[in-house]
Amino acid sequence: MNIWTKIVITWILFIIVSFSGVVYAATPVRVVVDAYNPPNMYLQNGHAAGLYSLLLDAIFQRMEHDVSIEAVPWKRAMDMGAQGTAGVAGIYKTPDRLLIYDYSDPIYTELLLVFVQKNKTFTFESVKDLEGKRIGVILGWSYGPEFDKARAQKTFEVEPVNRDQLNFKKLMDGRLDCVVASRESGFYEIARKKHTEILPLPKSLLSNPTYLAFAKHTHKKDFLMRFNAALRALKESGEYELLVKDFMHEIDFHTIPVQ
Incomplete structure (x- = not known):
């Protein structure tokens, strides 16, 4: 193999490697x-x-x-x-x-809060206080090991939907006792729909x-x-x-x- 053939091969390999890198980065x-x-x-x-x-x-x-x-x-x-x-x-x-x-x-x-109707508040200190409640949650979400375990044991009833908007509507209609949602999502829904009769309970469920x-x-x-x-x-x-x-x-x- 002569010197010019080596140079050509070297340049071809350089171009291939360089091009591959550009494709990967892009x-x-x-x-x-x-x-x-x-x-x-x-x-x-x-x-x-x-x-x-x-x-x-x-x-x-x-x-x-x-x-x-x-x-x-x-x-x-x-x-x-x-x-x-x-x-x-x-x-x-x-x-x-x-x-x-x-x-x-x-x-x-995210701070997970328990949202309720203003005239239907209850004492909430831990997941145990959710016993017997109908709770709005999001399909596929986890709400912490303690909540997920109680859910699996059917300590309370959950109604999964694909968005908080539906949960808050059901809460307003009296079809749920509470909704678990992130602080931002819950406050956003309250402000967006002017749900002044909905509020979060003082203690958060989880900081996640x-x-x-x-x-x-x-x-x-x-x-x-x-x-x-x-x-x-x-x-x-x-x-x-x-x-x-x-x-x-x-x-x-x-x-x-x-x-």
Whole structure:
């Protein structure tokens, strides 16, 4: 093999490797979020919207990696995540899910509250106080180990739907004793529909961190390490706090009655 042949082969290999790298870098990571959990994550005009989309975009920009965020019903999001066709954002950790997914560092922390009609309040200190209640929940969601265990034991009755909007309507109609929802989602529904006769009970059910997770068989641990580094950088720069603060400022939480 003469010197010119070697040079040509070297250049061909260089172009192939370079092109492969560009294709890899340009391939967006596919992430799904809930389509019906405003204001944190929802579908708007055919696109994913809400706090999680905002934070994910900022984190992926720091990673210099494209992301495709889709909003789908939560049950479908969980199916896609388990199958490995997409990562799932806004997901909680549970013992069962830890067997399936590799998780990022926490993206955000949601406060889960128990919402009731103002004239039908009850004392709530723990899951035991929900015994015998009819409770509105979201299909496919976990509400913490204690709640999930009591649910499996049929300590109370749950009525799963695919969005909080339906749960709050059922609560207003007297078909539920209470609804468990994130602080943001519950307050959003109250403000949106002017449900001034609905309020959260004083004690929260759970403070639950949310994550980005990929099925273990997709081998995304190294990717999640890069994601975590970008998330830390976003927080250390102060940009994360500003993004959350500005987003929450748009939701008029202070007008919501709290007992």
